[in-house]
Amino acid sequence: MSDQTSSSLSRRNFLRLSGLTGAALTIGFFVPALANGKPTIMSTAEAASAGIDLTAWIRIDKTGLVTIFSHRAEMGQGAYQSIPQIVAEELEVDLSKVKVEFAKGHPSKYGSQITGGSSTVRGSFKALLNTGAAAREMLITAAAQTWQVDPEACYASEGQVIHRPSGKKLGYGELVEKASGLTPPASVKLKARKDYRYIGKPVSRLDNPDKITGKAVFGIDVSLPGMKYAAVERSPRFHGKVKSFNDKKARAVKGVIDVIKVEMPVFSGTREGVAVIADNTWAALKAKKMLEIEWEDTGIERVSTESLYQRMKEDLAKPGLPQKALGDPVRFFDKAEKKLDLIYETPYESHSAMEPLNCTAHYTSDSIRVWGPIQGPDWIQSDLSTRYKLPIEKVEVNMTFLGGGFGRKAFTDYPAEAVYISKAINAPVQVVWTREDDMTQGPFRPGGVYGCKAVLQGDRINALEIKLSGQNMDHQWSPNPDKMDYNRSTTEGWLEPYFESIPNYRFADIPTESPVPVMWWRSVYSSTNAFAFESFWDEMAVAAGKDPLAFRKAHIWDNHDRYHKLIDKLKEVTNWDKRGKGYGVAFAECFGSIIGEVVQVSKNGENGVKVNKVTVVIDCGWYVNPTIIEQQVEGSVIMALGAATIHATNFRDGKAIETNFHQYRLSRIQDTPEIEVIIMENDEKAGGVGEPSLPPLAPALCNAIYDLTGKRIRKLPFSLTNLPEA
Structure with missing residues (x-):
């Protein structure tokens, strides 16, 4: 030196x-x-x-x-x-x-x-x-x-x-x-x-x-000197380009300053759009509706929900890419006397956070500054540094409060688009997405089709094979991904001790080819995996002639005391052994926590059911605030209930169909059952709270419906007021 x-x-x-x-x-x-x-x-x-x-x-x-x-x-x-x-x-x-x-x-x-x-x-x-x-x-x-x-x-x-x-x-x-x-x-x-x-106590949130009082600063509250406002009309088909546009009517709106072509990254691809720049948000949104755009989407597959799920079902015939395997389960299937071979389906979902996406950006020749509801500020900083070839210390990412995120606001697309516009107009800009933008552009939670096979010997599982047919999120990040790279989340949500008690198993995935952008959604693949896993556990228990809770516990060896204590607690608080009809149970393990849930339902009308109560026992180890845990568990249950029984994202002609809450209805107060939350006390490592309670709800609910009506539900979402045929 x-x-x-x-x-x-x-x-x-x-x-x-x-x-x-x-x-x-x-x-x-x-x-x-x-x-x-x-x-x-x-x-x-x-x-x-x-x-x-x-x-x-x-x-x-x-x-x-x-x-x-x-x-x-x-x-x-x-x-x-x-x-x-x-x-x-x-x-x-x-x-x-x-x-x-x-x-x-x-x-x-x-x-x-x-x-x-x-x-x-x-x-x-x-x-x-x-x-x-x-x-x-x-x-x-x-x-x-x-x-x-x-x-x-x-x-x-x-x-x-x-x-x-x-x-x-x-x-x-x-x-x-x-x-x-x-x-x-x-x-x-x-x-x-x-x-x-303080720790472990229900302290009021700061x-x-x-x-x-409204003092909290969210992304939409950011204001900078000389700031402009932008709204963008983006290609309705994923990765589409702008062929031409007529902005005459848009420019006539009072307050409109300019109309420009823009682009934003979507994983390894690009989506183009037309941005209206104005001196207020309302003018930008109003003028956006008046744009006349011709899109170039040649070569983009115009998928539909039906074609996607047909493809996934056909893909189940393939052997798939194994993530985890032991023994040789396949050789047992042909000769087995007691076996199951079932298929479960889960839908695509929008994140639909109450606060739609927004971002404020200011690009200059030697620096970038952004403000907004951002889940991953370090990712955004690194992405913008690389994208604009600036030293990372010249990129400043400022977090505001988020009105919900669920994984969507960890993505790099909306900050990158805001910086693109700021650079183009040489001024700070706030880009606001409408609800329609948020719901139709994605990325979405990937749907999935699960093929589940099992061979039973007496009251135990001898062989098991589970295949996930669905989009692999990781394959989107490269224009030429390794298609032999298996989905490392194929077993996500599965209780770890189960692996020890099953002598032959195989978990594999078959990556579905689709232009639909997909990404993390609350609890990631656990949110769909657990529906197949825990519904299948229930069906295996019935085939074995065993109580569903006892059947699961019998497949967890005695040395796993933590799991047994959680099962026993759930059994105790729900009075499981003296229960009537209409009870279903499910478990999940993800993000370091173990969760058991029991759902109780009753008949509602000629062909419907009412969800009366959900009991959740969560073992998240060392924890900080029980009130926050209860809030997160309740939110997870309500969100999972909506995804199981009310809403889904569907596609037609390569576009998302659901554009707003009139089509994608979220759970309301009247849809919400009584929710009881019990937190296990121990000295285990701290586990997650915000996501793990979501996965068990759907299978526990469907298992409860079977217990009450004898109808098996293997496809989500379904209507509680008009149950599908068995």
Whole structure:
């Protein structure tokens, strides 16, 4: 390193130190590239001296205000509450003294920032606990040095350090200047779970007041000086291009500034459209409807729902790409006396978050800044950096609150389109999608057809084969994907101990060819897999002459105590052994959690049923806030109920049919049954909460309907008021 470079670095670090130390104590952690993912906790002073970008989880200023930086999006799942609740526990500070700020996208600094896979708490809670505890110990040391006493004689409580013998107190704000120059302890002692004050308690959410009063900033609330507004008419067929357009009528609308051709990435392809630029959103939306566009969609397959599912069913005849196998199940099928061979179908679905997509972008020659409801700020930052050939530090991604996401707002298409428009008009722009845009453009949850075969010997499964015929999401990212690359989510949702008790099994997928863009939808492939898995378990139990719950438990060896406890709890709280007719059960395991659900139904009219109650037992291991868990479970159940019985996305002539809620009706209050949530208490690793409770609902419901009526439902969605024929 040259003297000039060294001097420059020293000056830069001096400025960073001057700006970030003294006035506040900032402490966080970073994960060195070759440290096997183990975080190192550092103060701002250490980080600046080493030229390291610190993950600034906690900042305490001289007023005692604690600012906690949330690296994950808040879309209703509770990260905005859970992260502060974890930190405040070990920091010993009242949550009323805590402010939360969204961190900007920064993959090298914050690691993965994708809010998905129920990963926020389970991926960070240990580092967050240790960071809070380290800050507390630094403040205690600073107080002890001030008083010239033994730190062991001091303790922290309510944002203060207290000297036990004398009762002297110093607030955190009074200690930050001294504490900021200390080195964080290499190790800290964490509280026992029994001593938690916040964690595990139903603490009110920090974002509630601002959301109730309207102060919370969502994407649509962003406003920049000189900002323009845009609405885009995109090709109704996936990956279509603009052949020509007439914008005369659109330009005549008051407030319209310009009309331009635009494009946006859709995985490895491109979709084109025409954007109306205006000085207000209403003018842009009004003028958009007046555009006359001729589309070029030659070569794009004009699929229909019927043709897609016929293709998937025919594909089941293929051997498929095996993800997981043991023994040789196929050789048992031909000669078996007691066997099953069944097919289950699940639909395509729209994400339909209550807040449609939107994004604000400002492109300049040397930087890009975006604001919006973004699930994966690090992904967006990396994508835009690559797409526009700018250093990643020149791309700033700012998260707002999200009005729901369910995976859709982790995609890179809508921010990329907003930046494209900003560059074209040389001004900041806010792009707003209509509900029709949101529902018809995709990507969608992929539909699937499942072929399930089993051979029973007595009351046990001897051989099992399950094949998924459906689109492989991973194949879309490359223009020339490896079609022999199997779907690694083919077993997602399946209880892991089942593998040990079945001597012969094979799970495989047959990738369906389709132009329809598909991607993650709440609980990803578990949302469709579990319907086939757990419906099939029920049918195998009936064929074996066994109780459905006992049949499942018998296929989980005794060494899996955690699973047995959950099954026993579900059995206890539903009074399963003394139940009447109309009860169905299902399980799922995904994102580190195990869930059991029982649905109870009764007859409603001549050929309908009413869902009376859903009981959910969730084992998510170490958890933060039971109220948030209950909210997420209830939301999952309601969303799953809608996907099973009310809504689906269908296609005709290569286009999505459902355009708004008059066709794609979501669950209403009157559709919602009583939902009881029981949380298992244990010391297992933290698991997910926002997604795992969705998969078991559909199979538990259909199993309950069979228990009541004798009708087997193997295709979703179906009508509760007019059940399909058995």
